[in-house]
Amino acid sequence: MTGNHPRHELDELLMHPVRLSVVAALAGVERAEFALVRDTVEVTDPMLSKQVALLEGAGYVGVHKGRVGRRTRTWLGLTADGREAYGRHLAALRAIAGDAFTA
Amino acid sequence: MADGMSPEQARAALDRAAQVSRRVESRARSMKAYSLVNAAAWAVSILAFGFIESIPVRLVVWLALLVLPLVGVVSWYRRQPVTAVSPPRPRGGWVIYSWTMMVVYAIAVIVGQVADLYGEPLYWVPAAVVVAAPLTILALRLPRA
Secondary structure, eight states: OOOSSGGGGSOGGGGSHHHHHHHHHHHTEEEEEHHHHHHHHTOOHHHHHHHHHHHHHTTSEEEEEEEETTEEEEEEEEOHHHHHHHHHHHHHHHHHHTOSOOO | OGGGOOHHHHHHHHHHHHHHHHHHHTTOBOSHHHHHHHHHHHHHHHHHHHHOOSHHHHHHHHHHHHHHHHHHHHHHHHTOSEEEOOOOSSTTHHHHHHHHHHHHHHHHHHHHHHTTOTTOHHHHHHHHHHHHHHHHHHHHHSSOO
16 A cells, blocks of 8 residues: 555664664664674674664665674674665654654 | 554654664764874874984884884774764765875975985975875864764
């Protein structure tokens, strides 16, 4: 079903609170370490891995592994598509939040 | 799912997103420190080049001044858990400013050598300022350390 209500602009993938938080965490930065995102979003490693895999599959998040000294680190960053999707999703949320009419 | 979203839920989602964004952004480190350390190192290295008379000592000091700060700041930058959004325009800012600095540096060294200006502060001090300018300008354009 399509229509003019802003809810139609919401991104289904970002309706999940953890995925929205992950994308929000990455929105204002170039890249962030997996562990920092995990602690900020307050989820477990497997939970974050699962949600990041979904976002990566959709082309919203890029995952890069690198070594710093002897440690391997995983970096997460939003792709251009991810930034665009997040922007659209936020705009739809703002429209709903400011919309007196509820469907 | 979206059909049932109320304005209150939308507001709550926006608040959560903004809060998480702010928390991560506050940890982000840009290339400000990186740029300032390199600007200073290159400026001091050109002074070493212009004022140290002994060629072996000059080469050792010159290389140390270029390599050690660079290794230190690269190592620090790579350890940061969050990096800020890339330098502002022009796109690829870091590369453009770096190349500008290196071209200015090369010109300053060649002119100083060809004109035999060793030990001449009226030439080398302004040259150091000009060499440091591109990366200092980049650093000033970056939002935070």
